[in-house]
Amino acid sequence: RKEVEQDPGPFNVPEGATVAFNCTYSNSASQSFFWYRQDCRKEPKLLMSVYSSGNEDGRFTAQLNRASQYISLLIRDSKLSDSATYLCVVNILTGGFKTIFGAGTRLFVKA
Amino acid sequence: SAVISQKPSRDICQRGTSLTIQCQVDSQVTMMFWYRQQPGQSLTLIATANQGSEATYESGFVIDKFPISRPNLTFSTLTVSNMSPEDSSIYLCSVNLLGLAGGLSYNEQFFGPGTRLTVL
Helix, strand or coil: CCCEEECCCCEEEECCCCEEEEEEECCCCEEEEEEEEECCCCCCEEEEEECCCCEEECCEEEEEECCCCEEEEEECCCCHHHCEEEEEEEEEECCCEEEEECCCEEEEEEC | CCCEEEECCEEEECCCCCEEEEEEECCCCCEEEEEEECCCCCEEEEEEEECCCCCEECCCCCCCCCCEEEEECCEEEEEECCCCHHHCEEEEEEEEEEEEECCEEEEEEEECCCEEEEEC
16 A cells, blocks of 8 residues: 555646545654645645644645545635646654655646 | 756666766755656655765665765765666655744755656
């Protein structure tokens, strides 16, 4: 089983739609959680951290459920520019610091 | 934030040859990370490059195949040795910055633009 699992998609949505991505992680020693965005042929960049209480940044809302080891990202009012791959990222601290990347969920927003 | 540059940005190489990728960071960092990302796949950590000590390799990666140098706190190189077509991938250099801002701790990983390697 992969340490971080995501639905690879692709998700094809019209502009203005709301779309949600899910991610599960298997290591209970996971300490911090992030969503990164990767545009085609570009490097990944941090979109937002995910806090236990849930957090919002504009049209983006991230949720964490530690009991179920589940993370989500909600995008409201999708824009064409949201088209990218969204990577779920988990930091694990067990005798050292390790970052695990999910394989990513591809999103296409169409006009 | 951290600004990372990599050279070369892309290369096409013959099998059996070696390529050295350079990574330069605009600030001093203790650890630099080398990742590989194959088409449609997730990022896979190759090794962690520590300044002043040997690199730490992940399972499936060995020093003879991927020798790493870390001569100072802002620079590292990764060599892909004796290349085969299976080594065709994007290689990314990365650093992790931890700190406090506005009373909140942050933890952000920054990546270089990547080196796109094709082995024929």
